[in-house]
Amino acid sequence: MTTSLRRAGQLLAAAGLVLSFSLGGCSSSSTEQAAERLPVLGFKSTEPTSPSDTLPDPIPAFRLTNQDRQVITNQTFAGKVYVTDFFFATCPSICPKMQSELLRVYKAFKANPKVLFLSHTIDPAHDSIPVLRDYAERLGINDASRWHFATTGRDSVFALAKAYMTGAEVDATVPGGFAHSGTFALVDSQRRVRGVYDGMVAEQVDQLIKDIPVLLKEEAQAQPVAAK
């Protein structure tokens, strides 16, 4: 327990170091912030099996249902990159702002079928399939295969939120009854988190829009050796 926590701490510190280096680089040179390669983020819960085994755990296997009543799993996103967030349809605080920012990212990559979107509801009791469908359509999303609005059990969704490094939990003290951070996670085809962005901050969402092509380039180059 303590070891895994320390491990996670070390990983986070490493990620922070990478971030500060890359940030340092960009401030000294120009306003262009395109990284050559995005870091691998996340937590490692197991003991390393060798000194070189430092990569965090991949996103766990999941099984969700989207607004078209279709089952979606990790396989749905095979060979793609995706951006994910956590919301609920009746959220009175940050969700509309957050979803309007995600809509901006969606519009920027609308023509690219390699980029998918996945919004998880954290209020499955209220957000039934028809509610999710209505929400998606009102937001202007008619193609569920590009932007999934998905539901699953409450425990699974909070576990997923943790794996994606986006905080989401039940909290009776906040408006709407759920606390969540408005974070967007960028995930690669190897089920690894490659970036986390505050969906409430336009500049960070701009950064996400710049980072997606960097990841797509890496994916295209890695294609022949992607199998593990």
Next chain:
Amino acid sequence: MRMRGHSLRLLGAGGLLLTLTFSLGSCFTERQNEGAQLYTAHCSSCHGDQGQGLERLIPPVAAADYIASNRAELPCIIRKGMQGDIVVNGIHYNQIMPGHEDLTDSQITNLLNFLQTNWGNTNQPYTIRETAELLGRCNGSDGQ
């Protein structure tokens, strides 16, 4: 002697005017901005930073017929929130809007006056007394 008295009086009057201008100036500026500040803090995350709304999910408050035609209901909508289907500029919306028990009557007045006179809305502003009366309809006046 006469000259001196005159100029002193002028100076005094000028000083008084200056003081008045400054104090009134700061008072009015704060009050005028309060509506915009309250909008940013309490409304913009849903209704947009320019009041544009969000697709068919959240109705706009900018250039919105609803703002003009439901003038008398707006104070209670802000105080108590609302839910159910509404039509704004011919489009149906159906979302939950939270209430704001944390705002005073005068804050609701300033917020509404900002909306009624900006972003393409050119409607009659409210006095604090009027807002308080309208809030009375939903037992929503805090008398402040």
